[in-house]
Amino acid sequence: MDFSDVSLVALRVFREVAERGTFTAAATSLGYTQSAVSRQIASIERAAGASLLERRRDGVRLTTAGQVVLRNAARVLDQIDATTRELAGLPAEGGTVRLGWFPSAGAVLLPRAIASLRRSQPAIRVVSREGSTPSLVRALRAGTVDLALLASAPPFRPLDAESPTLELETLIERSLMLAVPTGHPLAAGDSVDVAELRGQRWIAGPAAGEDTLMGVWPGLDERPEIAHTARDWLAKLHLVAAGAGLTTVSASLAGAAPPGVRIIAVHGGPQELRRIVLARLPGRLTDAAAHLADALRTTVP
Structure with missing residues (x-):
């Protein structure tokens, strides 16, 4: 097992596949051919000496080894991106929070929270993206979003079966x-x-x-x-x-x-109850993510 020759390109491709859930979707997102994505995944699996992805008819799922590699790959890529931003004279990544949100959240909840955060913490930069629950859960696992705002319906099952278990906070529960x-x-x-x-x-x-x-x-x-x-x-x-x-x-x-x-x-x-939940990986939030989480809690309608 030797990761010394693994390229940053391979790490980024692996993270994209983990987030998108299929080789095809990752290739489209990155502008690569599917064969190029497959080659990068093969190279990182050779370095790991283990299969990192379980290939299934409906896409891919991380193996236990894949979860370990993804967790560390996300950390490395975030550090590289932060270094690039600092050298370019842009705000440090510590002042940025990445939020995923379910489709209808953009109508009321998201704008209110961002406006509230801008008043209380104007230096924090919020980058957000809309997505389905499965895609945002994968994005959390891949480290491409820090927080995910999700809609949930009974029987309120776990969002996925991966480890570690995602931390879920119910912001509101109301009737449809x-x-x-x-x-x-x-x-x-x-x-x-x-x-x-x-x-x-x-x-x-x-x-x-x-x-x-x-x-x-x-x-x-x-x-x-x-x-x-x-x-x-x-x-x-x-x-x-x-x-x-x-x-x-x-x-x-x-x-x-x-x-x-x-x-x-x-x-x-x-x-017919519906919940709005805030999901994240376990562990300490960055200051920026914690401030955004507070803004979402206080502005939920």
Whole structure:
């Protein structure tokens, strides 16, 4: 086992594969061919004297040895990046925090937290990126984000089976809500019974990597009529405003609803809880990450 000849390119490729979950996605992100990615992974596995990735039909998963290499590779690459920034006269990486966030967090929670942090800690630089839960969990493991803001639904299972276990902090837990056009009969009250949702037209989109339709009220005892499909939550809400159908929203999005949309509660069925959680690797946070975490806690709607 000899890592003295392992290149920084190989380390970066390995981290990208670990984060993206497939060789193909890593190649696309880096602008490499898939064969070039495979060669870099082969070189680092030769140096390790062990298989670092378990190849599966749905992508790759880190082996125990891979977790060790990734943890140390992330540390080395962060130090190199910090050195590069310092030599270029840019702010030190210690003043930067990298945040991943679930799609609808960008409508309300993220802007509020960044604005709050800018007022209290103007020297801290926040770099953020939107992503699905699986991709952000991999990014945490790969060390390319420091914190991940995630949405979670029952039964609130662990985010992954890797070690060490991610630390999760529930920022808020509220019931799922319903977005209806203001002119719709269901908009007359503050809530509706779940039975009144039968026969409605829905605006929905598939959850990343799942068959679940995000936007349809869970547990309906009928096959829903999907009038429009959209992944973007703002697009869904504007379609609701246009009278095109109904969609579900987290309570945190209520303040971002455009004119023409009413956000109401649903009762009469199982309680549909949703959590916003802050995830990170165990260990001490940097000062910048700790300040951002505080801003998220205090500004969660």
